[in-house]
Amino acid sequence: MLDNQYFKKYLDDRKIDLSEHLELDKLCTLEINPKEFEDFANAHRQEATVKWYHPRPFLNSTTNEQAINANWVGYNEHNTTESNWGLDPAHNTTLKELVGTHNFEALGIDPDKSLLRLLEYMPGHSLPLHCDGMEGFKRLYGDGDATRFFVAISDWDWGHALQVHDNMIANWKAGDTYIVPSGVFHASANFGIAPKYTLTITGVRS
Amino acid sequence: MKLKHPISETRLNPKDAVPKEILEQYPWHWDPMEPNHTDDTHFMKNIEFDWQGLGDWAIKKCNEHLTPQKYWRFDYEQDAIYHAKENVNNMPIKEQAFMAFKNNTHNEHNSQYFKIANEEFEHWQQPLKNMFPNLKEDNMGVSLFVQPPGHTMYTHVDTYSSFIRRTGDTKADYTVLRRYMAFVRDWDFGHFFHYGNHCFSQWKAGDCWDLVPGVYHGSANAGMNPKITIHWSGELKDVG
Numbered sequence: 001m002l003d004n005q006y007f008k009k010y011l012d013d014r015k016i017d018l019s020e021h022l023e024l025d026k027l028c029t030l031e032i033n034p035k036e037f038e039d040f041a042n043a044h045r046q047e048a049t050v051k052w053y054h055p056r057p058f059l060n061s062t063t064n065e066q067a068i069n070a071n072w073v074g075y076n077e078h079n080t081t082e083s084n085w086g087l088d089p090a091h092n093t094t095l096k097e098l099v100g101t102h103n104f105e106a107l108g109i110d111p112d113k114s115l116l117r118l119l120e121y122m123p124g125h126s127l128p129l130h131c132d133g134m135e136g137f138k139r140l141y142g143d144g145d146a147t148r149f150f151v152a153i154s155d156w157d158w159g160h161a162l163q164v165h166d167n168m169i170a171n172w173k174a175g176d177t178y179i180v181p182s183g184v185f186h187a188s189a190n191f192g193i194a195p196k197y198t199l200t201i202t203g204v205r206s
Numbered sequence: 207m208k209l210k211h212p213i214s215e216t217r218l219n220p221k222d223a224v225p226k227e228i229l230e231q232y233p234w235h236w237d238p239m240e241p242n243h244t245d246d247t248h249f250m251k252n253i254e255f256d257w258q259g260l261g262d263w264a265i266k267k268c269n270e271h272l273t274p275q276k277y278w279r280f281d282y283e284q285d286a287i288y289h290a291k292e293n294v295n296n297m298p299i300k301e302q303a304f305m306a307f308k309n310n311t312h313n314e315h316n317s318q319y320f321k322i323a324n325e326e327f328e329h330w331q332q333p334l335k336n337m338f339p340n341l342k343e344d345n346m347g348v349s350l351f352v353q354p355p356g357h358t359m360y361t362h363v364d365t366y367s368s369f370i371r372r373t374g375d376t377k378a379d380y381t382v383l384r385r386y387m388a389f390v391r392d393w394d395f396g397h398f399f400h401y402g403n404h405c406f407s408q409w410k411a412g413d414c415w416d417l418v419p420g421v422y423h424g425s426a427n428a429g430m431n432p433k434i435t436i437h438w439s440g441e442l443k444d445v446g
Contacts, residue, residue, distance in 0.1 A: 008431075
């Protein structure tokens, strides 16, 4: 039924061991207005990048291998569709304005060298286990030592969850921010009844 | 991929879809931001059993036919919710399922699971039934669910549809019904389960929870291994 040998080998080859604990604490809570982000999503819905989890020619080979492995065990357009905003420079500028200078200072990153993505996952859709390639950021700013931040945009709702290695992240308040360390595998899901809005911020910390 | 319906501009309140008698009999906080809850206090015990053997056997059973027997589907022409091939519009789960599937994005492609129940357990059935002597044996149901990667069980309050179907009762008496759940395998990447405001992790095979009625819960598998849980449902002997 479930031919997960390739996905398991991929993790085994990288010595990914769930029994090893990863210390991961909340970094901070950004001061944001959730409604502004949700209004932005609704106002710009027609311009969203809508994608599902599968290999694409502009991603690196590692990311694509993860996607191939995920598709092979059953991930498809029906269970991994994501709408996102931020690749369009105008959207990225607006999202940075919504985040605000004071929050960038709190994170210690330069807003002019950062990439923001507002993600919307509808009920029934998940982001399969993966680690980030940060291709979008690298295309814009090169191979810097970038940090990926996860920011909760809405208060937590039932059925919304993020797993970062062996850490279960839930019960968040809007603005709660975590670092997803480079190379660390993570996954998220929306099995509730309301859309899940989160923001990723990628930038080089000073 | 364009949605076939607008996203609700107001928050859907799941409490509105729960049968009135459950809300009355089992008051609950119904606030996802409530920090002072007891949703994490319903762990019962770790049951010693050959969970490895049961899990391996269950996967082999699934592999015999490769087709998840269960999924949820909304039929817009009939305005009906289907659980696999059964129209469940006359079941108490109806309103909750409508909230998740009608003009929402849960569908038959992301809600599938394999189910093994009761006599299908073969030699495993009796030892599993014996684990809960506090439930009446004649109408106790035992079900094992294998949730493949990429699938979710939408958040809901249990309404005991399978129990109603099995017993032929026209209506469930929620004051005497109880459900217990155990994990068949250790926690794994991408395996999510929330019971009220408590999100489970690090579970061990055999960890057993008392799923007290009236608490909103759901699950998802965003990993690469199947998630396997087993559920006991029945009437308490010493109540009513």
